[in-house]
Amino acid sequence: MVLKLYAGPRAGGGGGVVAQVLLEKQIPFEHILVDLGKGEHKTAEFLEKHPFGQVPVIDDDGFILYESRAIARYLAEKYAGQGTPLIPTDLKGRALFEQAASVEFADFNPPLLRILTEKFRKPSGQPVDEVAVAEAVAQLSATLQVYEGILGKQKFLAGNEITIVDMFHLAYAPILRVEGIDVMTSTGPNTARWWNDVLTRPTRVKLKEEGIKSTHV
Incomplete structure (x- = not known):
């Protein structure tokens, strides 16, 4: 089947x-x-x-x-x-993978979803809380600043090979560009390089x- x-x-x-x-x-x-x-x-x-x-x-x-x-x-x-x-099989590689997965879920995803909720998911007629958006963008930027340091030492978030953790970011982060929020590429050269690699994967x-x-x- x-x-x-x-x-x-x-x-x-x-x-x-x-x-x-x-x-x-x-x-x-x-x-x-x-x-x-x-x-x-x-x-x-x-x-x-x-x-x-x-x-x-x-x-x-x-x-x-x-x-x-x-x-x-x-x-x-x-x-x-x-x-x-897409997932390391050795013990230490798997541990680093799970570490990156936890960061994506706990540090990257919450501010991203807060932005999307304000911009796209509020009931019709309710105004966008731009202060909340700005706070969420700042929080997301802080996470990406940490990514910048990590990605200065390796190609992807869990090591030098792409994993599903990198792909998890593709669920909603590309929507930020629709609103002119270029935080994914403006944080630094390492993050921009990584994001471009993920976006342009065949x-x-x-x-x-x-x-x-x-x-x-």
Whole structure:
């Protein structure tokens, strides 16, 4: 049975991250389009797969898994022997990977989501709290200043090879440019170099150009 990916059509969000991992690991998959605009993620049938009514979800021969970080880890480890290695296998390398993953989740993601909530997710008619945005941008900049030092010593956040931690940043950070917030490239040359490498990876470029498409046919 071919793995099924339930997600929206575009490269953004967690669905885009999972689709990129599938491409990097050369895993054939069927893309099941979930139309969020029509509320398909809130139907009783879909809630059986994801009780919170969100995407992405995978169905791997009857094994249902949701949350993009969990899915990415699962795929990288199950298919460790094919495609691009995306999680270190040695003890110290794995520890550094988990360290970077914790930083992304605890230090990078919260201020990013605060910015996006103010700019894109507030109920219609509610004004944007620009003070809150500025505070979140400052917090994100502080995290990226630390990244700048780390990336002056290695190519990627967990070492010299790309991992799914670097890809986790692609879920929402590219949206910052829509609002003219160039914090990802203005912090310093090391961070700018890293971000450009992540953004221009061939699998990412393919998804941006074509959207998420099944690869099993």
